[in-house]
Amino acid sequence: MTVRLDELESALRDSGRGGVDVQRHALPLERIADDDERFRVLKARVERLEALWLINQRRRQTRGKIIIGGALLAEAVDEMTEDGAALLDRLVDIIDRRVEGVRDRLTVRELLGNVPLPLRPRGHANEGVQQALTIADEELPHFDELAESAMADDREADPLPSEVDPDYADLDPLLSATG
Numbered sequence: 001m002t003v004r005l006d007e008l009e010s011a012l013r014d015s016g017r018g019g020v021d022v023q024r025h026a027l028p029l030e031r032i033a034d035d036d037e038r039f040r041v042l043k044a045r046v047e048r049l050e051a052l053w054l055i056n057q058r059r060r061q062t063r064g065k066i067i068i069g070g071a072l073l074a075e076a077v078d079e080m081t082e083d084g085a086a087l088l089d090r091l092v093d094i095i096d097r098r099v100e101g102v103r104d105r106l107t108v109r110e111l112l113g114n115v116p117l118p119l120r121p122r123g124h125a126n127e128g129v130q131q132a133l134t135i136a137d138e139e140l141p142h143f144d145e146l147a148e149s150a151m152a153d154d155r156e157a158d159p160l161p162s163e164v165d166p167d168y169a170d171l172d173p174l175l176s177a178t179g
Helices: 002-014 035-081 086-098 102-111 129-135 143-150 166-178
Strands: none
Touching: 002 035, 035 086, 035 166, 102 129
16 A cells, blocks of 8 residues: 555656645654554545545546647637638537537537537527427526535535544544534
């Protein structure tokens, strides 16, 4: 596990993120006398760094997708002003095959300057939003229900930081105050 901890810290450091050693609450493993406690702390640190690593990877993937999409969109807009629409036509064809949601297609259509993109796969370009939603059997989400479920208080099931790692015991009052 110590090898994995070192690998994760090194990978996070290389990607611009800090590891456990930069945390102000981190007690060096060598100073933990009890073997069981040292193992629990080591395990918690590895799990924490693995979670940080996954978050970092997802952020990088999302950023990459945004960059690629932005570059293609800029190129398509440039082509529209030069009376060449080959890339724009290709993008509309790709979007028509790959994007299924009516709201997503509406957003893309507006973003591309109201190109003739049907609001649903195999639909008509002049179809209205309400008609497309009805035919596609989609409903707008219930935003109040989504917010309530996201904010549901199930803190009792979550362990306190001190239960995971005694080095983080000073964070317990912060979680207790928000719960």
